[in-house]
Amino acid sequence: MTNTAPLLSINGLTKRFTGKTAVDHVCFDIGRNEIHALIGENGAGKSTLCKMLTGAYPIDEGYIAIEGEKVEFKGPADSIAKGINMVYQERNLIGYMTAAQNICLGSENRKGIALDQKAMRERAEQIRKQLGVDIPLDVPVEKMGAGAQQLVEIMRATSIQPKLLILDEPTASLGEGEIEPFLKFVKKLTTDINISVIYITHKLEEIFAIADKVTVMADGRKTMTANMKDITPDECVKAMIRGDKIKEVVIPPMDYEKQEQRRLLEVQELTYGGQTHTVPFHVNRGEVVGFYGLVGSGRTETMEVIAGIRPSEKKEFVLDGEKITGGDSFKMIQKGVILTPELRSNGMFPSLNLVENVCTLFVNKFATSLGMIKNKESRAFTDHVLQKNGTKYTSRNQLISELSGGNIQKIIIGRSVEVDNLKLLAVDEPTAGLDLGAKSEIYLKIRKLADQLDKGVIFISSELEELIKVCNRMYVFYGGNVVKELKREEFDRTAILSYALGGVGNGEQTSQNSPQPDGQ
């Protein structure tokens, strides 16, 4: 009766770049109204595969069939016309335009030669009703939160009535409390407007929550396609990493009482941005302390004030027995406190080479008294840092931006560790955008600093799982303040999340009312 062929069938798709096969004879089918998760480490070929589906890359070998009919795309416009649309990981919106204008961007209604704003507003309203989302249509999108912006993009993508929607790491920019409603929304989307979804992600718990099927890729090949019912997370992980690249993080037991004698940093209150924040926390030698909180909770801001990066009205804290009331980042580094930035791009000079990127932190060390750079020493030092941290690179003269995110992070952390007299290293979102293998290497590096080198480490992250895995203690931030301190033995996901949402940590209560962050 109806067409029984799968909605989309991928047959032996292959893409070669000079010297490397990025996607190697990948085959799988996507059924109707199906959420098909696509997972794999960075560089596994997920993006390349999707770029072939959207017509951004020409196909070297193999073909795509939509509802049994072979199709060929010359460019993105062809793919959109055949009903495939993609929402990318990074936001693609015009900030000053309203949601309605953004939704109609590229397919404006016109009255004569003038734009018909009214008709566009109505069209956006229709889409909003159809998807059942509640976002303002007449507010410039730059005034909206990350979650609302994401919805605007999905509304735009669905405005052309696609058959297949590709979502690339859609929850990467969302706060913890926003993810659950978003997943429900995606699930509803498939039946509401009758589409299928390819859902690309790193987060296994998300695909087990919503996906019908999963395809796993590794090194450009498909390693598995399975129904979610039939597999376990462990099997997924095994399919993602061939061999045993993931190393277990081992945390030695800790004697807290003894620990407290080895106080490194003690903070009570900080005043910045016109407000006094109560942030009672301390860090001891040889321990990893986690900072957890939702976006805008002050977890980053607090550390930036301590490290002298963010201007503050009043700060007073004790570092290794010394009372500190001021000082910029340069002074703080001399005192042995260094913060690696939340955005990796702020921690590197993209158009400088590895030597320059490693050694700029040590200008005094590698310059003569006249200010000439000591080339030989700085090269040797760079080699030392690169090798010690197991960085993969072809030449120390290559640009840092040519390396993968994981290797860049290794360099940023690796050079920070080399600071003379280092006492406290703070890492802010060090694993953002990294694959599992690279993440576990960062975790080991952090643990090694605390366990073997006896430094204090502050680990700031929006991923609760990794903090639970790596930290000895954790502080939860809410509204710029520290609201809770937890020891490793007290770590409890629901309770921590509840504190982060401004609750009192009663796990049972919050698990019934699904958490909703206010405002953003």
Next chain:
Amino acid sequence: MGNRQARTLPSRTGNKVETIAKYFLLFADILLLVFFGLIDPGFWQISNLMDIVATAALVGVMGMGASLVMMVGEMNFGVGAEATLTATLLGWMLGHGIIDSYALGIVIALLLIALMGVIDSAFGVVLGVPAFIATLAISKINDGFVNYLTEGKTMFYSNWPPAFKFLGQGKIGPVPVMALVFVVIALILWFIMDKTRLGTYIQAVGNNANCCKQVGINVRKIKIIAFIMCSVICGFAGILSASKTNNVMSTLGSGIMMDAMASAMLGATFLRPGRYNIQGTVVAALLTAIITNGIIFCGYPDYIKDVINGVILIIAVGYIALTRKEGLPSVKMG
């Protein structure tokens, strides 16, 4: 990520300040009109006010042209040279009797300068040379060509038709033609920029080119159109200027270019802070003209106007830098 909240929250309390800042240029216009009028009531004569609009026309028209390229996130440093070249081509063609009709001459000169817009974008957009460097280089070639045609002298031919002076010196009733032309061009460009698809795309491309690519807008095409429109409008400013003085000097364009660029940037503080807009450029060009006219009319020394103009520009653009993280498209660095 934390920045997003920090940036949006204070705006609720700062609404009043924002409104004042938004219309600061217009307030400044009115304030200065009142100020100069109180010093010398003759300043308020209709004929003088008309003069002001006519003075603003040269800077304003070129400023609007330049702002189109700025809107797409590029920079055209050749607008002055393009204005001079257009006037020179027109004067040369009419003077050598190649064309008799003034109107036809304008059309041909503008078509030729449109070609210059194509050349600009060929380097600046298609080849990917940073546009401000490419246009700077091309403007040098233009300068040389102008000097070749004018033989290094101020160009004037006695066989120029009387119509040559009409645009710059003619009057319809009490209204100078130049002022009228300024208003008409401003209205057309305002309509295109704010009410049509092309204008929407031109502004969108400067804001987020990636987003435009994703929804199927041809970014390259939009940029090329902006460069061509810019060259034609600035070329027309050159024709206006030549008509006003009834000759063509090699410094014609460079004399107004900096003021024109400044009014485009100043204009970006008006109405939609952080974004270039036609309305703002017009108000900013009027501000410059009011200051120039008022200073001379009230008998103050000439240099004061430059100082005042400079102070206003640095305050206004400084305000944008303070309030808008992303700064102005095309002048932000990195």
